[in-house]
Amino acid sequence: MATMTESIRHPKVQHSECFIDGKWRPAISGKTFTTLNPATEEVICEVAEGDWADVDAAVKAARHALESGPWSRMDARDRGRCLYRLADLIESQIDELAALETLDNGKPIRESRNADLPLVIDCLRYYAGYADKIHGSTIPVRGNYFTYTRREPVGVAGQIIPWNFPMLMVAWKWGPALAAGCTIVMKPAEQTPLSCLRMAQLAKEAGIPDGVINVVPGFGPTAGASVVRHPGVDKIAFTGEHRTAQIIMRDAAETLKRLTFELGGKSPNVVLPDADLDRAARGAYIGLFLNQGQCCCAGSRVFVHKDVHTEFVGRVQELAKNRRVGDPFAPETEQGPQIDQAQFDKIMSYIEKGTQEGAECIAGGARAHDRGYFVQPTVFDRVTDDMAIAKEEIFGPVMSVLTFDDWDDLIRRANQTFYGLAAAVWTRDIAKAHDFARKVRAGTVWVNCYDVFDAAAPFGGFKMSGQGRELGEEGLKAYTESKTVTVSLDS
Ligand code: NAI
Numbered sequence: 245m246a247t248m249t250e251s252i253r254h255p256k257v258q259h260s261e262c263f264i265d266g267k268w269r270p271a272i273s274g275k276t277f278t279t280l281n282p283a284t285e286e287v288i289c290e291v292a293e294g295d296w297a298d299v300d301a302a303v304k305a306a307r308h309a310l311e312s313g314p315w316s317r318m319d320a321r322d323r324g325r326c327l328y329r330l331a332d333l334i335e336s337q338i339d340e341l342a343a344l345e346t347l348d349n350g351k352p353i354r355e356s357r358n359a360d361l362p363l364v365i366d367c368l369r370y371y372a373g374y375a376d377k378i379h380g381s382t383i384p385v386r387g388n389y390f391t392y393t394r395r396e397p398v399g400v401a402g403q404i405i406p407w408n409f410p411m412l413m414v415a416w417k418w419g420p421a422l423a424a425g426c427t428i429v430m431k432p433a434e435q436t437p438l439s440c441l442r443m444a445q446l447a448k449e450a451g452i453p454d455g456v457i458n459v460v461p462g463f464g465p466t467a468g469a470s471v472v473r474h475p476g477v478d479k480i481a482f483t484g485e486h487r488t489a490q491i492i493m494r495d496a497a498e499t500l501k502r503l504t505f506e507l508g509g510k511s512p513n514v515v516l517p518d519a520d521l522d523r524a525a526r527g528a529y530i531g532l533f534l535n536q537g538q539c540c541c542a543g544s545r546v547f548v549h550k551d552v553h554t555e556f557v558g559r560v561q562e563l564a565k566n567r568r569v570g571d572p573f574a575p576e577t578e579q580g581p582q583i584d585q586a587q588f589d590k591i592m593s594y595i596e597k598g599t600q601e602g603a604e605c606i607a608g609g610a611r612a613h614d615r616g617y618f619v620q621p622t623v624f625d626r627v628t629d630d631m632a633i634a635k636e637e638i639f640g641p642v643m644s645v646l647t648f649d650d651w652d653d654l655i656r657r658a659n660q661t662f663y664g665l666a667a668a669v670w671t672r673d674i675a676k677a678h679d680f681a682r683k684v685r686a687g688t689v690w691v692n693c694y695d696v697f698d699a700a701a702p703f704g705g706f707k708m709s710g711q712g713r714e715l716g717e718e719g720l721k722a723y724t725e726s727k728t729v730t731v732s733l734d735s
Pocket residue numbers: 404405406407408431432433434462463464465467468469472483484485486488489491492506507508509539540587590637638639
């Protein structure tokens with residue numbers, strides 16, 4: 245038992261180089277960077293720091309696999325089987341992979357093991373089943389012609405992912421791309437490269453041919469920008485900050501790449517007076533504090549009707565104060581550290597601003613523990629729309645509670661943001677729930693629930709929260725091009 249705990253606490257890092265054309269290689273420059281354990285601030289290992297030269301090699305491998313390699317010749321059904329095998333391999337090593345994720349990212353082991361990894365496996369299986377069901381349509385046209393469409397892979401997909409759900413973002417990106425027959429150059433986040441590299445090795449073991457998946461770790465402005473600028477890449481799928489998406493859009497303009505973006509939010513979570521308050525409080529608590537508050541869809545503006553404000557706030561305050569913050573490898577831990585010093589500092593500065601601007605801090609408000617990037621679960625009451633904590637994405641365990649009275653005014657306030665990722669409403673009034681769902685400008689609306697994700701349900705943002713959708717059929721189509729074929733039937 246002791247040895248098992250040891251191996252889980254110190255999962256072996258097997259891969260830390262670039263994965264190009266099925267082989268592990270150091271960066272051509274020889275450079276490396278360190279990845280840290282955010283719970284201890286200790287170095288885990290050095291990782292190859294890729295840049296243009298490595299990305300160029302990866303793109304060449306991906307183009308070859310796309311155009312003349314075994315991938316383009318493989319039967320769609322066999323492509324699906326590769327994905328099923330990858331899902332099976334991940335499932336067979338779920339404890340080790342969850343531990344690696346917790347080590348590099350700091351998320352509690354109970355979440356990496358029981359939430360992230362099962363979602364990874366489910367997403368890959370969902371898209372595995374799609375691989376042989378991608379087809380166009382036949383279209384009646386004027387004249388003596390037969391017209392049909394084909395859905396073809398968009399080509400080499402450049403995929404740039406963040407650190408908050410490292411493995412899950414790999415699954416969301418690889419699943420539809422591989423099902424569609426694309427090949428991949430991925431740039432994982434510099435904070436969390438390890439689980440992605442491990443998955444690349446498992447993909448090889450699952451029989452995915454060399455060159456189909458390439459992973460180049462490194463930094464955004466070098467490795468990431470090289471993927472975006474490379475003329476051999478057809479599409480960019482990016483998850484991260486909207487400011488980075490703006491840079492990517494400019495960099496991609498030269499080659500007019502297809503772009504899908506999944507960005508941040510300032511999502512409204514609305515509690516009506518007739519709601520089941522226990523459920524609503526719990527939902528608001530999970531909707532904000534999940535994953536250390538590092539969720540693009542975090543319900544970071546909690547709008548509570550004035551009639552239930554006092555009761556509601558008491559409940560979330562209690563939940564926040566009792567949240568167990570600490571060693572992410574301890575099975576009882578509910579909240580681990582933030583990802584790094586920069587995010588920690590950003591969050592602490594927002595907590596300061598909240599107090600300065602006159603909000604009332606009713607839970608937390610300070611660092612937790614003296615080592616690691618831990619922040620106490622923090623709740624601000626009496627927040628108003630003009631405060632920075634009500635407008636800007638904090639990406640940490642900081643809840644803002646606002647009150648409302650009038651329904652139309654609430655809808656206006658909920659939409660008064662350049663973001664539009666998610667929204668939720670808690671009520672027993674079915675008409676109110678649907679009215680909210682119709683009027684709120686957000687890509688996902690939850691009614692009497694929060695953070696319910698499914699591989700089949702499209703996810704993405706309105707406005708500056710994104711472009712295009714991931715997951716479901718829409719997520720798959722984002723990796724295809726439609727080709728129209730017209731045949732003369734004159735003999
Ligand atoms: P980021 O958007 O800079 O990083 C995400 C990914 O983009 C990383 O792999 C990074 O290396 C890459 N990248 C950075 N600059 C690039 C460039 N010029 N070209 C190509 N790729 C580039 O986000 P960061 O700095 O990690 O976090 C900053 C803030 O962004 C957070 O505080 C949070 O508000 C937001 N964020 C939102 C996420 C989401 O899921 N929507 C995830 C991570 C961060």
